[in-house]
Every structure is written in C-alpha cells, then in structure tokens.
Amino acid sequence: MSTSQPATSTHYDPVATRVRGFGATVFAEFTALANATGAVNLGQGFPNFAAPDFVKAAAQQAIAADLNQYARSAGHPRLVRALAQVYSPLFGRTLDPMTEIVVTVGATEGIFASVQALVDPGDEVILIEPFYDSYPAAVTMAGGVPVYVPLRAPEGARSAAAWTLDLDELTAAITPRTKLLILNTPSNPVGKVFNRAELSALAEIVCRFNLTVLSDEVYEWMVYPPAEHVRIATLPGMWERTVTLGSAGKTFSVTGWKIGWAIAPPPLAHAILMAHQWIPFAVSTPMQEAIAVALEESQPRNYFAWLSAMYQAKRDCLLAVLTDVGLPPMTPDGSYFIIVDTGALPIATSPGARRDIAVCRWLTQEIGVAAIPPSPFYSAPHQSLTDNLARFTFCKTDETLDEAAHRLQRIKSVH
Ligand SMILES: Cc1ncc(COP(=O)(O)O)c(C=O)c1O
Structure with a gap:
C-alpha cells in the first residue's frame, strides 16, 4: 500500500478577486520611507500636535463614567443630539437626531457603508479626480463600477480654485447605469x-x-476666507438625494479615535444604517460620548473659528516657503493640503516609472521632507496628469514646519 499523500488538484488561494488588485496605500509606503530615512513627514495628513485639552478631558471622563458597553447602532444618543444641534442651522432645517444621522467608524466607514447601501453590482459611480483613495476601493468592493472625471487646471495654475470640472465631460460620463456621484x-x-x-x-x-x-x-x-463652505445638501432639491459625511478625527485633531457621521434624509440614513449594522454594528461608546461633549463645548469656545485661523496661519507659512524654494504652490481654499508644481526639479525618471513618485522619493530621501505623489488619486489612464505634482500637508506643529522649511532650502542648490 502506498504511503504517499494523494495528489491534490486544489491550489490553496483563499483571497477574493476584488481585493487582489489592492496594494499598500501610498500613505503607508511614504510614511514608512519617512520613518526609515528620518525625513520630516509632510506626507500623511494626520496632525502631530496635541488634541485640545477639553476634548481629551471629555474622553477621560467618559472612560471614568464606565461607558463600556455597546452603543446604539445608529449612534450614541448624546452624540447624535449634539450633531443635530451643530448641523441643523448649517443645513437650514431641524435635523432629527434619531432618523437622519448615523455615527460611523470615521468618515472612512461612512464612505464604505454609504456605498454598500446605495450601489448595486454593475451600478456606475462618478468619481471626480483627484479622488480620496478609498472611493474606488469602496465602489469596487460593492461591485460598482467607478467612472472617472478629472478636474482640469489651466497650464501654470496657481490656485486650487483654478481646478474646475468640465460639465460637458461630466454629462458625457453619465449613463443609464449611473447611480451615485461622490463629491x-x-x-x-x-x-x-x-x-x-x-x-x-x-x-x-x-x-x-x-x-x-x-x-x-x-x-x-x-x-480659508474669502472662500466659504457650501453644503450641496442645502441647494434646492438636494436634501432628498444627498448623504453628507463628517469626521471628528479632522475636526478635533484626533484621527486615531475614528469617529465620523453621515447626515441624510431618513430613507438614505436608514439604508446606511442597514449596512453599518453589519460592518462595525456600533461605534466606541466612550469616544462617542467624548465627541458629543466636544461638540457641545465647541460653540461657546468658538473652537471652529479658532481651528480655521490656526490652519490658515500654517498654510500661509508653508505657501511662502514652497514659493521661495521654487516649488510653486496652488493656493488651497480649504483642507490642510497644498499641491505644488515640481516641474522645475531636474529629476530623471526611467521609462515606465511615474515621475511624481520619483520626485516624492527624492524629496523624502535627499531633501529630508516627505510629500505624497498624487497619481494614486487618479485612475491609471489619467495618472500622467500628476507627473509634475506633489502634495504637502501643513497639519503639523510649527516646529515641524520650521524644520521642513529649513530642509527644503536644500532644493535651491539643485535648481
Ligand atoms: C477626503 C477624505 N475623506 C475621508 C477621510 C477619512 O476620514 P476618517 O479619518 O474620519 O476616517 C479622509 C482622511 O484623510 C479624507 O481625506
């Protein structure tokens, strides 16, 4: 009798096709490179400064109060009430905290749950390029089909406002299968x-x-004034067909707490909740309590105006440095990112290599300041649009920004 194992024809490969194409994100790669080389990390958008004391104190109190058990799936009551209080005037309507708000594990889960809730296999979803990189992943995992429409900037543009959507191009991309547009x-x-x-x-x-x-x-x-934030949900006819996402991570400089929210009319909010109840089911109770208290205290403390002024000062500092060292920036009106034009840098790339990736590796390794190449924010056919672009963030301490400014001076010697 033979003792050898029976030959098997089944090769063990448990990985689903829809995730097989995904590699490590550009943020993981460049943060690792920044850590390995000791570069100042102006790549990944996470604040490296302390969160406000009133926000941290709220979390400490929530832990001390033994708020340890599962939260309500749609959101901790105190948090949804605080969100309704803050957002009702901004949406120009009285938001129902119990039927129009779903608390999510950061906006990332808000994106994922919303797409799961709204997109059927084969549905097309319009993504405006450059897009935040979780959008195509969320669409693909729901079986949807991303359709890309790029923002276009004129040659030599020096402001984010100059990047515009060609409405004819957008209209041409819409088909009978188009279901959703992510803005x-x-x-x-x-x-x-x-x-x-x-x-x-x-x-x-x-x-x-x-x-x-x-x-x-x-x-x-x-x-940053004079720009003003307009919510598309407040425009005529749009409330019924819009899901708006927010993030405590961005708002209170606590990206690791992973608290976000979706605001939508009841049928859409209910659909998102139906997906959400099977993704995380519920979100960290003490962290939700802490963000509720933080939101309640934000208005008396004038926190939101402080945050925007704080970031505007950092933006203006970094804009001046980038201009001075020959990386002409596109002045942003919002967010904590700046796109620069790297076209003047004498960086040679081998055939087939992405120039923006080569430039960001060079900035990280040779100049000592990490930036993010924007090509992963585009679909493959449009990635050449970013050859001469790099993204810096200014959500860092003044000391970090000063050190980056000092190191960026080295660029002058290569121009
Ligand atoms: C445009 C955009 N949406 C969503 C997120 C994720 O938000 P959160 O950290 O709340 O999951 C980010 C984070 O960088 C982002 O830039």
Whole structure:
C-alpha cells in the first residue's frame, strides 16, 4: 500500500478577486520611507500636535463614567443630539437626531457603508479626480463600477480654485447605469472648495439625471476666507438625494479615535444604517460620548473659528516657503493640503516609472521632507496628469514646519 499523500488538484488561494488588485496605500509606503530615512513627514495628513485639552478631558471622563458597553447602532444618543444641534442651522432645517444621522467608524466607514447601501453590482459611480483613495476601493468592493472625471487646471495654475470640472465631460460620463456621484469639498489633495455656482451647476445635473450624491465634507472647518463652505445638501432639491459625511478625527485633531457621521434624509440614513449594522454594528461608546461633549463645548469656545485661523496661519507659512524654494504652490481654499508644481526639479525618471513618485522619493530621501505623489488619486489612464505634482500637508506643529522649511532650502542648490 502506498504511503504517499494523494495528489491534490486544489491550489490553496483563499483571497477574493476584488481585493487582489489592492496594494499598500501610498500613505503607508511614504510614511514608512519617512520613518526609515528620518525625513520630516509632510506626507500623511494626520496632525502631530496635541488634541485640545477639553476634548481629551471629555474622553477621560467618559472612560471614568464606565461607558463600556455597546452603543446604539445608529449612534450614541448624546452624540447624535449634539450633531443635530451643530448641523441643523448649517443645513437650514431641524435635523432629527434619531432618523437622519448615523455615527460611523470615521468618515472612512461612512464612505464604505454609504456605498454598500446605495450601489448595486454593475451600478456606475462618478468619481471626480483627484479622488480620496478609498472611493474606488469602496465602489469596487460593492461591485460598482467607478467612472472617472478629472478636474482640469489651466497650464501654470496657481490656485486650487483654478481646478474646475468640465460639465460637458461630466454629462458625457453619465449613463443609464449611473447611480451615485461622490463629491469632496474641501477636497483632498487639491484643497479646492467648490463655490456655490459650481455646486448649483452640479446639483442641476444630479437632479436631471436622478442621481444621489455622497458629499465627503470632512475638511468642512478648514476653509480659508474669502472662500466659504457650501453644503450641496442645502441647494434646492438636494436634501432628498444627498448623504453628507463628517469626521471628528479632522475636526478635533484626533484621527486615531475614528469617529465620523453621515447626515441624510431618513430613507438614505436608514439604508446606511442597514449596512453599518453589519460592518462595525456600533461605534466606541466612550469616544462617542467624548465627541458629543466636544461638540457641545465647541460653540461657546468658538473652537471652529479658532481651528480655521490656526490652519490658515500654517498654510500661509508653508505657501511662502514652497514659493521661495521654487516649488510653486496652488493656493488651497480649504483642507490642510497644498499641491505644488515640481516641474522645475531636474529629476530623471526611467521609462515606465511615474515621475511624481520619483520626485516624492527624492524629496523624502535627499531633501529630508516627505510629500505624497498624487497619481494614486487618479485612475491609471489619467495618472500622467500628476507627473509634475506633489502634495504637502501643513497639519503639523510649527516646529515641524520650521524644520521642513529649513530642509527644503536644500532644493535651491539643485535648481
Ligand atoms: C477626503 C477624505 N475623506 C475621508 C477621510 C477619512 O476620514 P476618517 O479619518 O474620519 O476616517 C479622509 C482622511 O484623510 C479624507 O481625506
């Protein structure tokens, strides 16, 4: 009798096709490179300064109060009430905290749950390029089909506002299968704040083609005058067809707490809740309590105005440094990112290599300041649009920004 194992024809490969194409994100790669080389990390958008004391104290009290058990799936009552209080005037309507708000594990889960809730296999979803990189992943995992429409900037543009959507191009991309459009304002990575006229034109198209909008507004409090943040949900006919996402991570400089929210009319909020109840089911109870208290205290403390002024000062400092060292920036009207033009840098790339990635590796390794290449924010056919671009963030301490400014001076010697 043979003792050998029976031959097996089944090769063990448990990985689903829909995730097989995903690699490590550009943020993971460049943060690792920054850590390995000791570069100042102006790549990944996480604040490296302390969160406000009143926010931390609220979390300490929530832990001490033994708020340890599962939260209500749609959101801890105190948090949804605080959100309704803050957002009702901004939406120009009385939001129902129990039926129009879903608390999520950061805006990232808000994106994922919303797409799961609204997109059927084969549905097309319009993504405006450059897009936040979780959008195509969320669409693909729901079986949807991303359709890309790039913002276009004229040659030599020096402001985020100059990046605009060609409405004919957008209209041409819409088919009978188009279901959803994902909007991001203020945008990452450009820092574009869509103005009222742009959003009205977009809303007209959305209504004409009977689409739904997922409006990612996580940078809503980082808007620099004279720009103003307009919520597309407040435009005529749009409340019924818009999901608006927010993030405590961005708002209170606590990205690791992973608290976000979706605001939507009851049928859409209910659909999101139906997806959410099977993703995390519920979100950290003490952290929700802490964010509730933080929101309650924000208005008497004038916190949101402080946050925007704090970031505007950092933006202006970094803009001056980038201009001085020959990396002409596109002035952002919102967010904490700046896109620069790297065209003047003498960086040679091998055939087939992405120039923006080569430039950001060079900035990290040779100059000692990490930036993010924007090509992963584009679909493959449009990635050449970013050859001469890099993204810096200014959500860092003044000391970090000063050290980066000092190191960036080295660029002058290569021009
Ligand atoms: C446009 C955009 N949306 C969503 C997120 C994720 O938000 P959160 O940290 O709340 O999950 C980010 C984070 O960088 C972002 O830039």
